[in-house]
Amino acid sequence: MSRDMGKRIDHIVTRPMPISLTPEELDLENHPIKRASSVIPVRAWTRFYEATVRVDAEAFEWTDKAVHIRWVGSDGQPRSAWYGRMQLTERDRSVSNNVVAE
Template sequence: MGQNRRYGSDITDEAVHETATRPQPISLGKAELGDEPVKEADRPIAVSAWVRFPESPIRVRCTAIAWTSKAVRVEFTMKDGAVRRAWVWASAVERV
């Protein structure tokens, strides 16, 4: 009978755990965004925004890449180089 073998993976358990535990921002959900049309930015706009993470909200320098009348989709780079995106309430965003 055959044997159950794992062949040639370069993904370690440590890499999987590190990826799974990286902080992820908490984005607004579809119900919160509603049915309003989304305006995509022609060019990203420099902003500062309060972004919620499970541990704590933080204020980040970021860019607005899309918006509705109530919410803004922001994009920012974490210290480790990971790019994150999240929908936040428009009142949490200021132009810089």
């Protein structure tokens, strides 16, 4: 394996991934998902193993206690995760920077 290939593999393996709520925490059997007719712009505290980061994101589905959001990471890659409602605030709907288009 070439050195460049090794570096690319290391980058992919170690790329930060958000920590989402677990299936047990979501408890979808008792808290069904509601899908948005249009996305809602939000600011969210996102959790990674490496750090906690506040991002501009879009809420596109939710339960009565959690929200599924998507955003573009600083590396340009799309991200999504489930977070508790208290970790999000709605932002001005006219702002749409750094979010994933539908």
